[in-house]
Amino acid sequence: MLPSDAPPDWTGVDIAVPAPPVRLPGISMAGFRQHVPSFTDIAMVAHPSVTLLIDLSEGEGIQYGAHGRQGHGSFVAGLLPGELRASGRLDECLQIRLEPAVATAVLGWSTDLSGRVESFADVWGRDAERNEEELRAAGSWDERFALAAGMLLRRTAHRRPVDPEVARTWRRTLSGRGRVRVDGLAGEVGWSRKHLSARFTAQLGITPK
Structure with missing residues (x-):
C-alpha cells in the first residue's frame, strides 16, 4: 500500500445514504461510487463504532493496512483500530457503522474487535461471500441499503442483546466524551463499579473508561 499525505478528492465520488424507512437505531450506512475508478489512498477517520467496509468493486478492489498487517477486500475495523489506511482502484463500496451495543448484537459477544482490523469473511462467517x-448485483443503492438492513436484522434475531445498563453506560460515556467517572456511571444503573466494568468489558470488548 502506497502512503499518501494528500487529502482524498471527493469531487469525483457520489455518496448515497438510506432513506428513512431503511434507517435502523445504532446503525448508519453510506454508499460510495467513483465516477471514474482510479487509485485512491486514504487514512480512515477514527470513529466510535465498529465499521464494516464492503468492497463492491469488480476490479482490483480495496487493500487495507493497520498495525503492519495488510489485507485485500472487504474488512471490519473495531474500536480504536489505530492508524488504518485503505487504498486501491475503487469503484463502489458500502460503509456500515455499528454502535458497539449493536455490533455485539450483530456479530456476537465472542467477537472482540477492539483495536483490530479483520477481513469481512473472517468476522461475518459463511454467508460473507x-x-x-x-449487494454487488443489486440495481440501486436503495436496494443495497434494504438488503444490508435485512442482513443485519437477521443476524440479531437469535442473538442475545447487550444489557440495557451496558448500552446506557456506553451512550453516557460517549456523550460525556469519556470524562464521566465510572463510579457515577455505575450508580446511574444501580450496579457496583466492579460489576459494571466486568459486564461492559465482556459485552463490548472495552472498558467503560
Whole structure:
C-alpha cells in the first residue's frame, strides 16, 4: 500500500445514504461510487463504532493496512483500530457503522474487535461471500441499503442483546466524551463499579473508561 499525505478528492465520488424507512437505531450506512475508478489512498477517520467496509468493486478492489498487517477486500475495523489506511482502484463500496451495543448484537459477544482490523469473511462467517455478491448485483443503492438492513436484522434475531445498563453506560460515556467517572456511571444503573466494568468489558470488548 502506497502512503499518501494528500487529502482524498471527493469531487469525483457520489455518496448515497438510506432513506428513512431503511434507517435502523445504532446503525448508519453510506454508499460510495467513483465516477471514474482510479487509485485512491486514504487514512480512515477514527470513529466510535465498529465499521464494516464492503468492497463492491469488480476490479482490483480495496487493500487495507493497520498495525503492519495488510489485507485485500472487504474488512471490519473495531474500536480504536489505530492508524488504518485503505487504498486501491475503487469503484463502489458500502460503509456500515455499528454502535458497539449493536455490533455485539450483530456479530456476537465472542467477537472482540477492539483495536483490530479483520477481513469481512473472517468476522461475518459463511454467508460473507454470498451477501457480498447479493449487494454487488443489486440495481440501486436503495436496494443495497434494504438488503444490508435485512442482513443485519437477521443476524440479531437469535442473538442475545447487550444489557440495557451496558448500552446506557456506553451512550453516557460517549456523550460525556469519556470524562464521566465510572463510579457515577455505575450508580446511574444501580450496579457496583466492579460489576459494571466486568459486564461492559465482556459485552463490548472495552472498558467503560
